[in-house]
Amino acid sequence: MNWFDTHICGEHLRLSPDRALYWPRHERLLLADPHFGKGGVFRQNGLAVPSGDTGADLDRVSHLIEETGARELFVLGDFLHAPPRGSEPWLERFSQWRRRHAALRVVVTRGNHDRLSRAPAQWDIEWQPGPIVCPPFVLQHEPAPSDAGYVLAGHLHPVVRLGSARESLRTPVFWFGDAVGVLPAFGSFTGGSKIRPQPGDRLFAVGPDIVELTLAGA
Numbered sequence: 001m002n003w004f005d006t007h008i009c010g011e012h013l014r015l016s017p018d019r020a021l022y023w024p025r026h027e028r029l030l031l032a033d034p035h036f037g038k039g040g041v042f043r044q045n046g047l048a049v050p051s052g053d054t055g056a057d058l059d060r061v062s063h064l065i066e067e068t069g070a071r072e073l074f075v076l077g078d079f080l081h082a083p084p085r086g087s088e089p090w091l092e093r094f095s096q097w098r099r100r101h102a103a104l105r106v107v108v109t110r111g112n113h114d115r116l117s118r119a120p121a122q123w124d125i126e127w128q129p130g131p132i133v134c135p136p137f138v139l140q141h142e143p144a145p146s147d148a149g150y151v152l153a154g155h156l157h158p159v160v161r162l163g164s165a166r167e168s169l170r171t172p173v174f175w176f177g178d179a180v181g182v183l184p185a186f187g188s189f190t191g192g193s194k195i196r197p198q199p200g201d202r203l204f205a206v207g208p209d210i211v212e213l214t215l216a217g218a
Contacts, residue, residue, distance in 0.1 A: 009150045022068045027072060033186055058094065091120070098124065139151075178200065
């Protein structure tokens with residue numbers, strides 16, 4: 001996998017085409033909005049959507065951990081799509097994944113989809129109700145500025161449309177503004193919201209590689 005190396009607030013960060021961010025100084029992998037179990041919720045409500053999305057996303061996380069050697073995984077909200085039910089097959093799939101990575105520290109800062117959710121205790125997940133201050137960054141779900149540091153967040157599922165009116169491509173992006181950076185949604189079964197970047201913002205399009213964009217190209 002071709003990572004893109006950049007610096008934010010003087011910190012070396014690595015951006016992955018798998019829509020995750022690695023902070024080498026802390027051996028910490030960050031991702032936002034995996035929405036684990038979302039496909040199961042849709043199927044329970046009678047919508048015929050393919051199964052296996054959570055398992056495939058967990059395989060992606062495993063690959064990122066193995067590639068980076070990360071010792072910590074921080075999820076910037078919307079870890080779950082809805083409160084889990086005991087009969088959902090993906091719950092056992094996650095339990096197996098957690099046993100495979102038993103030494104990994106997993107921390108979740110709650111998102112709007114997590115507020116009524118409780119993960120099984122055996123998953124050994126640290127749930128944080130609000131922002132996590134890790135200087136120079138503040139890790140939180142919603143992309144609002146903070147006096148405590150530069151915010152890294154999720155929630156928006158940012159995408160841009162590239163190209164002309166006749167031929168265009170919609171792609172997820174990492175979006176870094178003056179005070180807030182927003183990660184793309186990690187979950188493979190999530191939508192996206194078109195963003196309106198401001199002059200001076202930095203955009204990194206996600207594809208087979210990470211490509212830094214100019215605003216004229218977004």
